[in-house]
Amino acid sequence: MKTIGIVANKGKPAARIIARELLYLFEKRGIKVYLDDNIAGELGRSELACPPSQMGGTVELVCVLGGDGTLLGIARDLAGCSVPILGFNLGTLGFLSEAEPDNLPLAVDQLLAGQYRIEERSMLQAALVRKNETLATYTAMNDVGIAKGSFCRIINCAVWVDDQFVATFRGDGVIISSPTGSTAYSLSAGGPIVAPNVDMLLLTPVAPHMLTARPMIFSAEQVIRVEVDAVHQEMGLSIDGQFGYRLEGGDVIYVQRSPHVTPLVLWNTGSFYEVIRKKLQAEWE
CATH class of the missing domain: 3.40.50.10330 (Probable inorganic polyphosphate/atp-NAD kinase; domain 1)
Known part of the structure; x- marks a missing residue:
């Protein structure tokens, strides 16, 4: 080197x-x-x-x-x-x-x-479409969040996977995560911890006003489409929780696995589960 x-x-x-x-x-x-x-x-x-x-x-x-x-x-x-x-x-x-x-x-x-190894972490690709026009495309490592404003009423997130209707989630929004992002915003919203080598997309509803709404796991080969609607205009799209774009009713967000990966340097000792135990102070032994 x-x-x-x-x-x-x-x-x-x-x-x-x-x-x-x-x-x-x-x-x-x-x-x-x-x-x-x-x-x-x-x-x-x-x-x-x-x-x-x-x-x-x-x-x-x-x-x-x-x-x-x-x-x-x-x-x-x-x-x-x-x-x-x-x-x-x-x-x-x-x-x-x-x-x-x-x-x-x-x-x-x-x-x-x-004396290290490289672990490739999958990333996400998101496209924001308004009135059939693509306004922006983004790459995320952790997650793509769709959420209401701080003091607004609920929003509706209608979700399709490969053009198959899944459900309409009514609440504070939804998070679409990579496996790496499962330990970020999704975890705090009640989503599962996913090992980084699992090939999948994770969708987690945020504070849903529905008793049956639960996190859902989809194939990494699929495309998730979310159409947002609300009686107000205080909605936003966030990328890795760091920046985003104001949404309007009728906007469509497409999320899929990115063609890019992030190569992380890891030492040859330890494991993902050791990191989870240490960081979350979980006594799983």
Whole structure:
């Protein structure tokens, strides 16, 4: 490995310190490092600045310093580039972050010695259609959310799968998740935890006004179509819970598996179930 990118969340107090230490450790070992343009100037290394969206064609691996939200944003920026991502957890739960900042020299040595594996995580592709016109297309790693505003009445989400009508969910909205996203917004809404190697799409109703509404699992080969309606206009589409688009009654959202995947760097020790036990503090043994 000859080139590595470092992306840091400036909102995390420790990010600048860890970025500086990683830069030193990599350069000491002869690795060419590129820093995201938000942190390069603060470290006094403006000559290494590279926007995260351009790292895909420049580096062999990207280290992300922050929480899962930071990693999700980088995963979208690098979608289609096949650049592995190693997350350093500076947040709270950190389901997607493999490395801890306590022993940076060990993490660097493991990387350069190839003592890791790559796990490809599926992504989602969403298209927003209004009056037969596609307004926008998005790529998500975790989920696509369709929800009402903070103080509004319920919305209706009519769901089709491959043109077969499933149900109309009346409530706060629905979440369509990848397996990776099953531990995010969907989990808090009562959805199941899904192992990341399961090939599927997960639909979870949010606060449904229906006794029979339950999360549903569909094949990853299928296309989910959601038509929204309400007596108000306070509805929104969110991508990984980070940004979105205001919806109108009659809008249609198509969600399917993306052709892109996110390659995550994982150490050769531990497992998905160990991460779940640790992060959720569940006593399943």
